[in-house]
Amino acid sequence: MTNELILVRHARCEHMDEMLLGRTVDAPLDAQGVRQAEATASALRHRDDLLIMASPRRRARQTAAAIAALTGGEVVSSDAIDEIDFGPWSGQTFAQLAGDAGWRYWNEHRSSAATPSGERIADVQARMLRQLNRWREDFPGRVIAIVTHAEVIRAVLMHWLDAPIDGYGRLAIDPASYSTVSLGDWGVRIEGINQRVAA
Template sequence: MTTTFLLVRHAAHDRIGSFLAGRTGDVPLGSAGREQAQRLAARLAREDIGSIYASPRKRTRETAAAIAAAAAIEEVATAEELDEVDFGTWSGKTFEVLNADPHWRQWNSIRSLVRTPGGETMLDVQRRIMELVAALAGRSSDRKIVLVSHADVIKALICHVLGLSMDSWPRFDIAPASISAVVVGDWGAKVLTLNEGVS
């Protein structure tokens, strides 16, 4: 038996690209993001979706709710394993401030080794997302599973499946409201599609 996972990055919030939202507050989708989520939902309504799991963050839950409505899925499950990276004291800071921090620059150069201040490493993130995928693949039907999460979490999973170091994260994009697909079986896992956009 194989299980197909549709990895969805949440749609855009109003300050995307200007500050590190992380786990600070509960950042909602912006107006453009809500429109993105509707286009994403229309695209995914064509898939045979059996269940939807989302990160606890508001922006992921709002994205997942749009998908659930279009796919006639009654409930979205919250999965802590899909949560944004714990950026510790970096959460909520602007990228202008972060880019002046040598620790931030080091983390972006060697994410396989560096821990965020008071937070986690990307290997921690990779471990938790892979544990969730393994657990869901082990008890899944033939229907597809949607995981609504964040760019770095999805990148951690893709890097694992492709056998890449976490330091390979800048080599591909995971855009807001994008879809990537991974299939998992008793033979292993492979990437089917990467960063399919709807906007």
């Protein structure tokens, strides 16, 4: 049985260009983000029997709610697709983080570095893949929209692409973009990455 997965990055939210939101700053969508979420919802409105899984962060839940409002899909919150646990880095401005040697190491050596909480990209990939396999078992054949965060989407896509995680900067995952994947017993097929709609 094959599932179609739609990996949606949450829409633009307040403060996202100023600071690392992480799990600490539960910022809402800004005005542009609301428009982006509605545009993404419109692009997905033709999907039948859509099941919508959302990170518990407010920005993801609001994006998921916009998709549900237009598609009639059911929204379920899941900790397994939450943002990376950045620990005390969360809530710091990017200017503050620029002076942090650990932050610089994280961005230069993603494959081996860990956040202050101890989470590594390999951990993010593992929790995401475990959850996707669980959903495949629980909801065979369903179309599942997974509304989460840029690094979570990037991590799992790079795993499927057999790409080195230190090359993460080569893979753009924009706000309100979606990437489509078919996942079956035969393996994975990536059908689109960072697809965007005008808002």
